[in-house]
Amino acid sequence: MQxxxxxxxxxxxxxxxAGPNQSLQNPLGVGGGxxxxxxxxxKTFQQNVLGKSDGTTGIDNEIAENGFKNIGAWILGxxxxxxxxxxxxxxxxxxxxxxxxxxxxxxxxxxxxxESIEMEGGTTFHFVTGGINAALEKAxxxxxxxxxxxxxxxxxxxxxxxxxxxxxxxxxxxxxxxGSGENLFMNLDLTSLGYKCVKHISSDKAIHLVIKKSINT
Amino acid sequence: MQxxxxxxxxxxxxxxxAGPNQSLQNPLGVGGGxxxxxxxxxKTFQQNVLGKSDGTTGIDNEIAENGFKNIGAWILGxxxxxxxxxxxxxxxxxxxxxxxxxxxxxxxxxxxxxESIEMEGGTTFHFVTGGINAALEKAxxxxxxxxxxxxxxxxxxxxxxxxxxxxxxxxxxxxxxxGSGENLFMNLDLTSLGYKCVKHISSDKAIHLVIKKSINT
Numbered sequence: 001m002q003x004x005x006x007x008x009x010x011x012x013x014x015x016x017x018a019g020p021n022q023s024l025q026n027p028l029g030v031g032g033g034x035x036x037x038x039x040x041x042x043k044t045f046q047q048n049v050l051g052k053s054d055g056t057t058g059i060d061n062e063i064a065e066n067g068f069k070n071i072g073a074w075i076l077g078x079x080x081x082x083x084x085x086x087x088x089x090x091x092x093x094x095x096x097x098x099x100x101x102x103x104x105x106x107x108x109x110x111x112x113x114x115e116s117i118e119m120e121g122g123t124t125f126h127f128v129t130g131g132i133n134a135a136l137e138k139a140x141x142x143x144x145x146x147x148x149x150x151x152x153x154x155x156x157x158x159x160x161x162x163x164x165x166x167x168x169x170x171x172x173x174x175x176x177x178x179g180s181g182e183n184l185f186m187n188l189d190l191t192s193l194g195y196k197c198v199k200h201i202s203s204d205k206a207i208h209l210v211i212k213k214s215i216n217t
Numbered sequence: 218m219q220x221x222x223x224x225x226x227x228x229x230x231x232x233x234x235a236g237p238n239q240s241l242q243n244p245l246g247v248g249g250g251x252x253x254x255x256x257x258x259x260k261t262f263q264q265n266v267l268g269k270s271d272g273t274t275g276i277d278n279e280i281a282e283n284g285f286k287n288i289g290a291w292i293l294g295x296x297x298x299x300x301x302x303x304x305x306x307x308x309x310x311x312x313x314x315x316x317x318x319x320x321x322x323x324x325x326x327x328x329x330x331x332e333s334i335e336m337e338g339g340t341t342f343h344f345v346t347g348g349i350n351a352a353l354e355k356a357x358x359x360x361x362x363x364x365x366x367x368x369x370x371x372x373x374x375x376x377x378x379x380x381x382x383x384x385x386x387x388x389x390x391x392x393x394x395x396g397s398g399e400n401l402f403m404n405l406d407l408t409s410l411g412y413k414c415v416k417h418i419s420s421d422k423a424i425h426l427v428i429k430k431s432i433n434t
């Protein structure tokens with residue numbers, strides 16, 4: 001069975017998955033970078049995202065690495081792809097340069113049509129205007145039987161959680177207070193939606209949780 | 218300088234400090250006991266609260282133990298003292314038996330007057346109807362120069378946070394999803410209130426955070 005997975009998604013102690021005022025200068029919102037201090041030093045981030053050859057190993061890296069395994073397609077919210085709102089700026093091809101770290105078909109949820117963009121290294125960005133179910137169907141279809149990874153951001157994950165479409169959610173609680181930003185949990189009763197923490201692992205930088213949909217509704 | 222400290226206060230990943238539907242049967246709310254799995258096995262809990270002689274040592278115990286050091290008085294919200302609402306049931310003397318684990322003057326915030334109760338082992342329960350500032354003043358006055366510990370619950374801690382009266386807040390994030398209950402963070406911008414995480418320690422059961430008021434406002 002193909003799964004829809006959220007992996008390595010970091011939140012602050014007060015529940016924020018991104019800081020306020022996302023912009024070209026602050027793609028993660030103000031203070032949002034602090035959520036990812038467990039991730040930035042890892043070999044997985046250094047190699048897959050920055051193209052460097054070094055990086056740390058250990059618990060944090062193992063977990064980051066697992067998040068990339070058996071993934072046949074990605075889904076991203078439009079705000080994760082771009083700092084622009086409204087109609088697309090067609091010069092913008094994502095934050096990641098010519099060779100993005102996805103290497104598979106990547107579906108961007110948006111209200112504005114745009115032609116697909118073939119990037120280097122196997123990533124093709126497809127723009128889906130039909131909503132979360134349409135994006136998920138397309139992603140499953142193009143994933144060659146593998147899982148689909150939902151990258152975020154907060155609003156997109158909340159939509160998929162409310163629709164009970166996420167099978168597995170790996171959250172990272174970082175030891176940070178953000179105070180404001182995009183709150184993952186606000187008015188979301190994950191227990192009633194059937195989600196339960198089935199496993200946790202502590203590293204010296206964060207606590208990792210594996211949350212699974214435990215009932216079929 | 219005397220401090221107002223919150224110690225060993227556990228919250229779920231989704232921000233709840235107690236489960237829903239607190240009652241005589243569920244003093245921590247439904248599912249609330251899961252927040253304290255890091256604490257129950259410790260020597261500090263086993264000895265101070267249950268009067269037993271065993272219990273675990275290690276990070277969790279060390280932190281629990283520190284929470285009892287240099288404390289000259291406690292403040293508790295009324296719901297932490299009692300499952301009853303409205304006028305006091307004068308037969309009720311707390312959850313803890315004849316010798317409660319406080320051993321110092323303990324001030325209960327309530328809207329209903331009641332005579333003080335002297336318990337065994339040094340604990341005296343005083344009932345304060347004048348609000349959070351009055352309780353804090355009385356607690357500082359009776360603490361012999363030591364710090365005051367604010368025990369909870371969620372609503373009481375939120376009131377003191379909003380008034381920027383808490384100097385140090387030790388939170389424990391337990392790897393648990395509660396879905397509903399009493400949310401510590403809802404609409405509370407801790408960053409704007411001047412609070413910042415200054416230290417964290419991971420154990421294999423939870424992540425501990427020391428949050429301090431970093432600006433004077």
